Amino acid sequence: MSVSTLPHRPRPAVRRAVMAIPFVAALLIAARLDRGPFRSSADAAHPGFAFQDATAAAGIGFVHRRASFDPRIAGIEPHVAGVGAGVSVTDVDGDGWPDLYFTNSRFGAPNALYRNRGDGTFTDVAAAAGLADLNAPGEGVSMGAVWGDMDNDGREDVLVYRYGYLSLFRNVDGKRFVDVTAQAGLHRWINSNGAIWLDYDRDGLLDLYVTAYFRDVDLWHLTTTRIMHDSFEYATNGGKNLLFHNLGNGRFEDVTDRMGVGSTRWTLAAASADFDGDGWPDIYLANDYGPEELYLNDHGKKFTLTTAGLEAESKSGMSVALGDAFNRGRLDAFVTNISERGYIFQNNNLRLNDMPDGRRFRNVAEGAIADAGWAWGAQFGDFNNDGANELFVANGFISADKGKSYWYAMSKIAGANGALFEDASSWPAFGNASLSGYEPSRVYLNRGVAGWIDVASTVGATDLYDGRAVALADLSNRGAVDVVVANQNQPAILYRDFPDSANHWIGLHLVGTRSNRSAIGAEVLLETGDVRQRRVVDGGSGFASQNDRRLHFGLGSHEWVDRLVISWPSGTRQVVTRPAIDRILTVTEPER
């Protein structure tokens, strides 16, 4: 259709030369945009905190060893055995100093329980506590652990989840543990990468939600090699997640089907909080090879799987961290995914919680925060005490031969029909290839509406380990958020945080009475001036990790806190006005 003509049209060669100008300009602009932002940010040079690798100084010599499975899947063993480095924080002896528990994944390789000596050093007491030798043929290998006071006796008990049988240990006296798995009715084989404590029915007793990855096959004695996912995007042939109700007499009851939470997606991580503000803890799942899932708690009677905008993107959910991203007084979710230059940009999700009013989560991840490489565990933490959360993201999958990449082979198998790659024997062999290896961790500085920028190299988080679990804790009770990372098949690392000393802070140690004593699920809304920050006591979050149960708030230059509003799992609402700052406060739940 002819709409108009140029009265004096130049010759064809001239016309083409004119059109070539924007054409070449577009190519040049694309190349320039690929190099990143046009201006370096002043914030990146002065993030207000620094990390120091204190692993050796602290006496933490833990080295994770990966599992070895049935020879029939040896070709892709680096992939199948690519998890298991977990770390969780607890105060095992109640002395007020957070301790660390690392899981190992090779038969005979011990787990480690590092007792905090309070002077910046740690001592491994796992063997004496009976928590070291948990990786044995016939039992399975550890993938992670979560701590919680299941019997409200004031001592933190621990569930170790494995590729194999679950193991539940009761804390006897802060030094010794006894295996109560059988009595508790938890002797179940589940190939699990995650578990969380939560009190879903608010009866004051901690219940357990255990996630499953592979279905319940014995990975050392396979009867079939058809054990893998049947879709890279919508797989539902994973293991079945399980919910166990704490009956209060040392026993747990499997209520998975009754409560409707038996997802068979390939769940890698779970987290719990009251997302919709109805007073009941909900469950958020990060699933590999599929979309995230949100189970809303209907008054402790059942859970309802809701879409909430999560179904629109199917990626590879590796972990889920909860935090108030922009001080809106709500718990948002950060879910890590996989990105690899030139091959795939699944992009991480920073999902702002609009559940209370809009019944949806809103993904606002863009720029640097969307791409953390092959990202695993992540946690929100206010590293500079400025009153806004930063994000620490561990990453890197398999660091082997730097000159060989499995990505090309992965691109072939990812394009196949599900029936093909469900069979592990159909996959191209890994050999000694790397797959997104040698990736630096990311530390995202929160600049509010100006976005997030990676300051990892500036603050000193420079290791290239294959990070998995990330746990945060104020290990020296000095108002700083230290970072502990469990690395796959590699040494663990401890980054001590040194925040800007001009900023103020407050720490909270919550003790439940009507609620579970660990206060897991309690949410605190801190209000000072125009700042509103929400935190939740963590029964497990990130990937194969659990943070310190004590909550840390940075206050920036604020020299007081107007009030703390504590929503206890029991339903009790407690208000603390003008609490003292720059210290860790213990707050006990009112009896009535």
Added chain:
Amino acid sequence: MSDATRAIPAQPNAIVRSWQLGRKIDPRYLIAGLITLVLLVAQFRYHLVGGYQRLVVALAVCTAAEAVLSWFDRGKVVNLQSAYISGISLTLLTKPQGAALWPFVIGGFLAISSKYVVRYRDNHLFNPTNFAICALLLIAPDHVSVLSHQFGNDLATNLVIWTFGLIIVARVGVVHVTVAYLAAFLLLSTVRATVMGQPVLPEIAPVTGPMYQLFLFFMITDPRTIVRGKRPQMVVAVIIAVADQLIRVASDTGVPLPTAFNAAPPLLALFIVGPIAKWLDLRRAAPASRVPAPAPAPASA
């Protein structure tokens, strides 16, 4: 002859009637219909688009660029169907880092403008979307990747797209190109896997993915950029398949290629072979008889 024995004209069955109806439709609309079908399946069943803003931006840029450049170059605004197809294929194939929209802006402009700038004897040499995707993969690999996953790795979806795809390229008259490439790919992949001691199935598996489907139905069959003659077209298709295999051999053996080659071998193979073949085809034509575009010209990606 009684009424009972009177001959009744045979009524064609539904398939034949559909085929006859299809023959009456302008091939350009069939191609546009197919890409729309792929888009709808991809989005509503698998949420593959990744945000409607991407689709809107790509379509807007492609159609606006086509309108402006055709008006500037030819004095009239041409049919925008080709731009529509380019916009959709670009949306499906481009996977950017984060929520970046600039790859769709620049990619859309590059796709369309390549038709007006990179020309020989009044013909463009590159398939527009192929050019844009490959250019972005080569110069912006930190921010652009190509769709490498499956439609849910689901056989049924594959069957629908393959069935409609083959019917429509047959109707357009280029099914021999698709089949020639496909046969060569399967044969060469099998030989390569056997020689290199690799399992065969993973090597032929990628052809069932959406990247290959878009490649086979919309790029390699682009009537504007394929050579003339059925046999030369099949030969070029086989050469592209050979180039695809050579790239894969290089990737298998660890030759340090730009990531684009490892991530999208068929697109790069077409990017290299297609314009050379077209240039040679145009060159061997008599200079006096500037080669006009086939008419009617089915739209292409």
